[in-house]
Amino acid sequence: MTEDGERGTDSEELRTRRRTDERGRIRVTGFDADRVRDRDPLSAWSERDGADGGTDGTNGGADDRWRRGLRRFRRNRSAMAALAVVAAMALVSLLARPVEVAGVVVQPFALAPYDPTTILYLSVDPSVSPYDPPSPRFPMGVDGAGRDLFSRVLVGGRYSISIGFVVVGLTASFGLVYGAISGYYGGVVDEVMMRVVDVVFAFPGLVLALAVVATLGGGYWQLVAAFSLFGWAGYARLVRGEVLSIAEREYVLAAKVIGARDRTVIRRHVAPNALSPLVVLASLDVGSVVIGVAALGFLGLGMDPSTAEWGTMLDATRETLIQGPGGEIPWWATVYPGGAIFVFVLAMNVIGDGVNDALDARETGVGRGGRGGREDRGDGRERGDDR
Amino acid sequence: MSDDGAGEPVLRVEGLKAHYDSTDGFLDRLLGRSRRVKAVDGVSLELREGETLGIVGESGCGKTTLARSVLRLIEPTAGSVYHRGEDLTALSSAELRDRRRDLQYVFQDPHSSLDPRLTAGDVVGEPLDVHGLATGAEREDRVRELLETVGLSPSHANRYPHEFSGGQRQRLGIARALAVDPEVIVCDEPVSALDASVQAQVLNLLADLQAEFGLSYVFIAHDLRVIEHVSDRVAVMYLGEFVERGPTEAVFDPPYHPYTEALLSAIPEPDPLWEGDGIRLDGTVPSPIDPPSGCRFHTRCPRVIPDADYDLRPETWRTVMDLTLRAAEADDAASLTAARPDPTEAPRETFDGLVREEFDLPDTLPDAAAEEALGEAIDALHDEGIGAAAALLDSAFTSPCERHRPPEYELGGDHGIACLRYDDGFDEEAGTFADGSV
Numbered sequence: 001m002t003e004d005g006e007r008g009t010d011s012e013e014l015r016t017r018r019r020t021d022e023r024g025r026i027r028v029t030g031f032d033a034d035r036v037r038d039r040d041p042l043s044a045w046s047e048r049d050g051a052d053g054g055t056d057g058t059n060g061g062a063d064d065r066w067r068r069g070l071r072r073f074r075r076n077r078s079a080m081a082a083l084a085v086v087a088a089m090a091l092v093s094l095l096a097r098p099v100e101v102a103g104v105v106v107q108p109f110a111l112a113p114y115d116p117t118t119i120l121y122l123s124v125d126p127s128v129s130p131y132d133p134p135s136p137r138f139p140m141g142v143d144g145a146g147r148d149l150f151s152r153v154l155v156g157g158r159y160s161i162s163i164g165f166v167v168v169g170l171t172a173s174f175g176l177v178y179g180a181i182s183g184y185y186g187g188v189v190d191e192v193m194m195r196v197v198d199v200v201f202a203f204p205g206l207v208l209a210l211a212v213v214a215t216l217g218g219g220y221w222q223l224v225a226a227f228s229l230f231g232w233a234g235y236a237r238l239v240r241g242e243v244l245s246i247a248e249r250e251y252v253l254a255a256k257v258i259g260a261r262d263r264t265v266i267r268r269h270v271a272p273n274a275l276s277p278l279v280v281l282a283s284l285d286v287g288s289v290v291i292g293v294a295a296l297g298f299l300g301l302g303m304d305p306s307t308a309e310w311g312t313m314l315d316a317t318r319e320t321l322i323q324g325p326g327g328e329i330p331w332w333a334t335v336y337p338g339g340a341i342f343v344f345v346l347a348m349n350v351i352g353d354g355v356n357d358a359l360d361a362r363e364t365g366v367g368r369g370g371r372g373g374r375e376d377r378g379d380g381r382e383r384g385d386d387r
Numbered sequence: 388m389s390d391d392g393a394g395e396p397v398l399r400v401e402g403l404k405a406h407y408d409s410t411d412g413f414l415d416r417l418l419g420r421s422r423r424v425k426a427v428d429g430v431s432l433e434l435r436e437g438e439t440l441g442i443v444g445e446s447g448c449g450k451t452t453l454a455r456s457v458l459r460l461i462e463p464t465a466g467s468v469y470h471r472g473e474d475l476t477a478l479s480s481a482e483l484r485d486r487r488r489d490l491q492y493v494f495q496d497p498h499s500s501l502d503p504r505l506t507a508g509d510v511v512g513e514p515l516d517v518h519g520l521a522t523g524a525e526r527e528d529r530v531r532e533l534l535e536t537v538g539l540s541p542s543h544a545n546r547y548p549h550e551f552s553g554g555q556r557q558r559l560g561i562a563r564a565l566a567v568d569p570e571v572i573v574c575d576e577p578v579s580a581l582d583a584s585v586q587a588q589v590l591n592l593l594a595d596l597q598a599e600f601g602l603s604y605v606f607i608a609h610d611l612r613v614i615e616h617v618s619d620r621v622a623v624m625y626l627g628e629f630v631e632r633g634p635t636e637a638v639f640d641p642p643y644h645p646y647t648e649a650l651l652s653a654i655p656e657p658d659p660l661w662e663g664d665g666i667r668l669d670g671t672v673p674s675p676i677d678p679p680s681g682c683r684f685h686t687r688c689p690r691v692i693p694d695a696d697y698d699l700r701p702e703t704w705r706t707v708m709d710l711t712l713r714a715a716e717a718d719d720a721a722s723l724t725a726a727r728p729d730p731t732e733a734p735r736e737t738f739d740g741l742v743r744e745e746f747d748l749p750d751t752l753p754d755a756a757a758e759e760a761l762g763e764a765i766d767a768l769h770d771e772g773i774g775a776a777a778a779l780l781d782s783a784f785t786s787p788c789e790r791h792r793p794p795e796y797e798l799g800g801d802h803g804i805a806c807l808r809y810d811d812g813f814d815e816e817a818g819t820f821a822d823g824s825v
Contacts, residue, residue, distance in 0.1 A: 250500035253460055258514040258563065259487035268513075269502050 066276075069358040079354025082347040086161075089344055093157025112151035116308035119146045131330040141332035144317055145306075152308040153336050159220065159309040161344065163293050164286040167227040172282045174228075175235020180271045182236065183243030184262070194240065200233040206292055213301045223302060227289055238281055242274040276359045284352030287345040294341050313337040395472060397603045398434040398457070398490075398571050403427055403466035405449075405456040409676065425675045426452035428627035429466070432605075434571065439597065439604040441618030441635070443611055443650065447672045449627040450607045451495070454575045457605065458490055459483060470571070488518055491564035495576040497556035501548040507534065508544030510559055514566040529566070537562040538592060554585035558592065565596065573605045578613060590617055611654050615639055620801070623647045626683040627675055629795075633802030644804045645690040669709070682807060685788035686712055692787050692807055697757040704786075706746045707761070711784050714777040720768050723776075738769050760784065787813070 073079055092111060099107035114120065120128040120142060132142040140149035182193035209226035216222040246252065247270060255265045296302040297311020298318070305316060317333035405427040426449040434440050444450050456463040459475055468475040470490060478486060494500035501510055512530045515521045521529045531541035537558040548556055557577060564572050574593065578586040590613065596602060608614050614621055615635060622632035623646060631644035638647060649666040668687050673679055679686045685708075693704040710723070717723055724741040733741065742765055743750065752758040760783035768776035788807055795803040796810055807813055 250494050250496060251502040253455075254492070254494060254500045254560070254563070255502075255513070256460060257458065257487060257492040258517055258567065259484040260513070260517045261484070264517065269504075272504055273502070 069276075069355075073354050073358035076354045076357060078350055079358075082350035082354070085343065085347040086351065089157055089340075089347075090161050092154055093161060096151070096154035096158070112148075112154045114148040114151045116147065116152045116155040117306060118148070118151075120148060121146045131333065133330070134332050140336045141330065143313070143333050144330075149313075149332060149336055152313060153310070153340050156308040156310045156313060156337065157340065157344075159303065159307070160290050160293060160311070160341065163220065163223055163227075164290040164348070166224055167231060167289045168282050168286050170224070170228045171231035171285075172235050172278055175232040175237075176239050176271055176274070176278055178232065179236040179239025179241075180243050180266050180274060183240040184247050184266050184270055186244070186247070190240070194237070197233045197236050200230050203230060205230045206295065209292060209296060210299070210301060213296060218301060218303050220303065223293055223296065226296070227292060231285070231289070234285075235278060235281065238277055239271075239274050242277055243270055246270050246273050280352065280356045280359055283355045284349060287348035287352070290341065290345055290348070310337040310341045396433040396435045397470065398432075398605070399469040400430060400432045400457055401467045401469070403430045403453070403456060403468065404464045405452050405461055406464040422676050425627050425678060427456055427463075428675075428678070430624075430627070430629055431466075432622060432629070432632075434603050434605055436570075436603055437597065437601050438619045439606050439617050441614035441621040442605065442607045442624055443609060443614045443621060444624035445650075445672055446609065447675075448624050449675065450609075450624055451575055452627075453624070454492070454573045454605065454607050458487075458492055458573055460492070485518075488567040489570045491567065491569040491572045493557075493560050493564050493572060493574045493577045496580050497553055497560055498548075498580075500560055501556055503548055506545050506547055507539070507551070507559055510548070511544075511562045511566055514563060518567060520567065533562040533566055536565065536596070538588075552585075553581050554588060557581060557585075557589050561589075561592065561596070565600070568600070569602070571603045571605070573607070575607050576609065577606075579608065579610065586613070593617065611639075611650055623650070626672060626678050628683060629805065630684065631802075631804045631806075632795075633798075634800065637798075637800055637802040642798060642804065642809065644806050645688045645808075646684050649689065679789075681786075681789040681791050682793050682805075684806075685786055688788065690808065694785055695787075697754045697784075699752065699754050699757055703749065703752065706748050707752075707757070707784050708786060710742075710746050710748070710761075711777075711780040714764075714768075714773065714780050717773055717777075719773055720776075723768065723773070735766070735769055739765050742768070757784075 094107065095109040096112040097110055097115065098105050114124065118124065120138075121130075128138075128142055128146060130142060130144050130146045132138060134141040138148050138150060140153060143149050143152065178193065178197075182190045208230050209223075212226035212229060213222055216225065252265060252269055255269050260268070293302060293309075294311030294314070297309055297313075298315045300312075300315050302315075303309045303312050305312060314334055314337050317330070404425070407424040407426055409422050409424045428449075430453055432440065442450055442453065452461060455461040457468055459468070463476055466476070470486065475483065475486065475490075505513070508530050511533050512526055515526050515529060530544055534541045534544060539555060539558055539562070543551070543555075548559065551559065557580075561577075577593070578589050581589060593604065593606075594617065597604065604617070606614070606617055618635045620633065621635050621638040622629045623638065623644060624630070625646050631638060631647045639651065643651065649668050652666040666689055668689070670687055673683070673686055682688070685691050689705060690701060691705060691708055693699050693701065697704075699707070714723060724738070724745050739762075740750075742748070748761075752761055760779070764776045764779040764783065767779050791807055793805045793807045793810065795805045797803055798809065
């Protein structure tokens with residue numbers, strides 16, 4: 001850098017100035033804050049900019065993620081079809097027989113032609129015999145006790161479907177709270193709470209449920225208890241992993257700065273942000289609970305043997321799988337209830353996969369196969385958003 | 388800004404220490420192999436009403452930990468923080484939550500410090516809910532007022548954080564801090580994540596708010612220009628300690644602590660004719676797990692005091708010190724020499740040259756005694772290995788800075804520097820203190 005010479009266009013001042021080791025000789029103008037504020041006023045900001053910022057993945061807001069997920073789910077045709085199937089099955093089972101609450105009919109429709117417990121040859125038509133094949137009058141045939149299978153399959157959905165959602169609702173909420181507390185407090189609390197989860201995991205789930213039902217006896221709420229007792233552990237572990245990373249975020253610290261109590265921080269900031277992997281796992285879990293209930297029913301440990309529950313219905317006709325009366329196999333007695341279970345669980349799994357894709361597995365921490373969250377609780381920490 | 392007659396400062400920190408346990412794993416804990424990271428190690432400061440105290444230092448020197456432990460977001464290991472005469476470290480958590488109405492914090496990263504699920508209005512309104520300051524329509528009004536105060540449009544209350552720019556988010560963070568009407572705001576690098584032009588806006592906003600609400604700031608930054616702009620007083624931090632503090636002008640003008648001097652020389656200067664010599668600090672900040680003995684800066688200090696036994700120029704002494712320090716940490720002779728797979732294979736003369744080349748040492752040190760000691764050490768390195776050489780170097784070359792931990796020396800006008808060079812009683816020629824001790 002020469003002091004004078006080639007650059008004849010330099011200002012007089014620059015050419016005459018001496019080299020210096022004193023700072024601050026040059027005052028650059030045009031960068032004072034007032035002018036900058038004038039040039040880029042706040043009103044120049046438009047919603048467009050904000051939306052762009054949200055979709056580039058570096059700082060996508062949670063709200064945006066849910067909305068985007070919904071959009072993606074709607075585009076997923078198989079998931080939408082499965083959703084329609086589940087909705088239809090739920091609706092049909094609800095409308096199958098009238099529902100009375102405290103003597104008042106709240107649901108007057110009756111799609112099922114007969115009461116599911118009515119023994120046809122006793123009260124309706126003496127000519128009906130057990131294991132009558134499907135006919136226009138009894139579209140799914142008659143079961144071994146002479147009851148209309150069509151009516152039983154329709155009404156049976158009430159138990160099977162509702163138990164899946166009730167169990168998942170209970171376990172997921174408990175797991176969310178449990179995991180959030182464990183992950184948020186960390187240290188000894190975390191250590192103790194996670195060892196409890198390990199104990200629960202040490203029991204094979206179905207065997208534990210079996211033991212519970214064997215002790216408490218069969219019945220709807222007993223089944224709910226049996227499945228809830230071990231079901232929450234997976235959610236707890238998943239949420240805890242997620243919360244470990246959320247608790248490190250500065251907005252959690254910021255909430256403490258303003259003087260929020262721990263439970264406010266967990267309720268308002270920690271738990272809601274851990275929700276999306278939970279939703280994925282829950283949607284995949286409904287199906288497995290229904291299968292589990294059906295399995296217990298098939299083992300004769302679910303509901304009362306005469307109840308119209310899909311698994312129990314299979315159990316009641318178990319012997320016909322080998323050979324029915326007269327050397328003929330009454331396939332309708334097993335195919336229809338079994339098919340109902342199959343269709344429902346398949347639909348639920350497709351929905352679960354759809355939710356997983358919609359909420360982006362990489363972001364939510366639940367890997368493929370739905371159980372990723374259980375086996376691999378660390379996944380949640382790999383998410384790279386918000387940084 | 389020094390004496391406003393109020394006497395009691397708003398915030399007084401005494402001997403604050405924040406140590407982390409970085410012991411990893413159950414086994415280490417079981418065997419008692421604990422490793423304490425001394426992130427903040429004995430810091431005292433005073434913050435007066437309406438004043439801005441700037442705290443500056445390199446990355447990793449403990450600034451953020453200091454800021455957080457002052458507000459007990461990290462539990463301090465030792466020391467006290469007095470706010471209006473009451474010790475914060477002795478408060479119960481309920482009392483502390485109450486106290487947060489007076490003490491607030493602005494975060495460095497405006498992206499991660501706002502919950503993505505809350506709207507701007509909720510972010511700003513949350514402190515009101517937590518402390519029950521306002522509800523219903525009153526809350527609504529207060530939120531709008533706060534948004535306006537920080538230069539955001541009240542109509543943005545329903546927007547989510549990701550719909551704002553970085554500067555706007557930082558304004559939101561400031562509005563959240565203001566919501567409880569605090570006395571003190573600790574700003575942890577509030578502008579370092581922002582563009583230069585937005586930095587200026589936010590700094591001006593902070594200054595306006597200070598004038599309007601009589602706030603006191605503890606302002607943390609690594610950017611000296613920002614610190615100079617906003618601070619009434621400055622404290623320079625190195626490895627968990629303050630090395631210099633005083634009014635801004637005093638700190639930014641000589642006499643300097645050598646560390647401050649190095650930081651100041653690193654400020655970019657737009658003047659093309661500027662010829663100030665930039666002081667380069669080599670290496671990174673040493674590990675706070677095991678901080679250097681004596682003056683913590685002696686491992687990198689360009690003005691480290693030479694051993695009184697030798698007559699060496701400061702630069703030469705610095706390189707000899709570098710050799711000594713590296714030898715103490717190195718595993719083998721190869722890391723002390725210019726590139727060579729196994730330098731001990733080389734003949735003694737070549738090897739000597741390689742070591743000197745690596746550290747830019749002259750072929751012969753000007754001081755005979757020093758040259759002899761260095762020669763011996765290089766011999767040991769060549770024949771016996773690193774351990775023997777390190778021991779020889781360590782015993783031969785010791786700076787007074789290694790042995791003495793400098794207290795803070797008052798230079799008048801509330802200006803203090805923690806450096807042995809400013810001890811009037813210390814004789815550099817003889818290497819002794821006034822009372823004759825070494």
